[in-house]
Amino acid sequence: MERNDEPLFSNLELSVLPGQVLQIEGRNGSGKTTLLRILCGLTLPTSGEVRWNKRNIRETHADFVTDLCYVGHVPGVKGDLSPLENLEFFQAGRLRRTGMSAEQALERLGLPAECEEVPCRRLSAGQQRRVALARLLLTEARLWILDEPFTALDPQGRDMVERLLAEHLAADGLAVVTTHHVMAFERGEVIKLDLSDG
Numbered sequence: 001m002e003r004n005d006e007p008l009f010s011n012l013e014l015s016v017l018p019g020q021v022l023q024i025e026g027r028n029g030s031g032k033t034t035l036l037r038i039l040c041g042l043t044l045p046t047s048g049e050v051r052w053n054k055r056n057i058r059e060t061h062a063d064f065v066t067d068l069c070y071v072g073h074v075p076g077v078k079g080d081l082s083p084l085e086n087l088e089f090f091q092a093g094r095l096r097r098t099g100m101s102a103e104q105a106l107e108r109l110g111l112p113a114e115c116e117e118v119p120c121r122r123l124s125a126g127q128q129r130r131v132a133l134a135r136l137l138l139t140e141a142r143l144w145i146l147d148e149p150f151t152a153l154d155p156q157g158r159d160m161v162e163r164l165l166a167e168h169l170a171a172d173g174l175a176v177v178t179t180h181h182v183m184a185f186e187r188g189e190v191i192k193l194d195l196s197d198g
């Protein structure tokens with residue numbers, strides 16, 4: 001992959017299986033976010049392809065999108081909408097919904113109830129991250145792609161994200177996560193990729 005005519009990374013070939021999390025590490029600017037965006041189909045690689053269930057995601061886009069939940073580095077919550085409205089907006093998109101309500105998801109993510117109806121721009125960075133991550137509980141998506149999900153969270157928040165990941169992997173979900181946080185799961189395997197060396 002190239003950015004601004006400079007090579008970022010090359011010769012990457014890897015697979016992620018149910019119950020596995022691919023942990024991507026690397027120095028700032030090494031291409032972690034770029035790789036996640038390629039895996040989501042948001043950025044085109046200079047060469048190569050991404051396959052989901054053995055098929056190029058460009059050919060199976062509609063199916064792939066319902067199997068994917070991406071939470072980016074910038075949490076992507078709409079500042080003028082409340083946490084509940086943000087999640088309702090998300091639920092209106094293309095997804096297979098779980099039985100969980102937006103209120104239940106926010107409660108599980110530890111967002112104080114009094115924050116549920118205020119515009120997100122008035123929430124702290126960690127609270128906004130919790131709103132963004134609450135989406136994971138509203139979709140049956142098997143593939144979670146998470147860019148720095150532990151950023152801005154306090155220790156309890158980080159433990160909670162680890163528990164969510166543990167449950168997802170134990171249920172045969174897959175995840176790709178950029179983080180330098182140490183992750184270990186009883187019923188899930190962590191595969192590491194370091195982009196620092198190109």
Ligand SMILES: Nc1ncnc2c1ncn2[C@@H]1O[C@H](COP(=O)(O)OP(=O)(O)OP(=O)(O)O)[C@@H](O)[C@H]1O
Binds near residue numbers: 008029033035
């Ligand atoms: N939209 C873009 N257009 C052109 N170049 C970009 C774009 N996005 C990122 N880059 C460049 O690609 C390189 C990799 O950026 P990327 O955000 O993927 O790195 P990263 O490993 O996620 O960094 P960080 O750890 O700082 O978040 C950087 O040099 C960056 O300037």
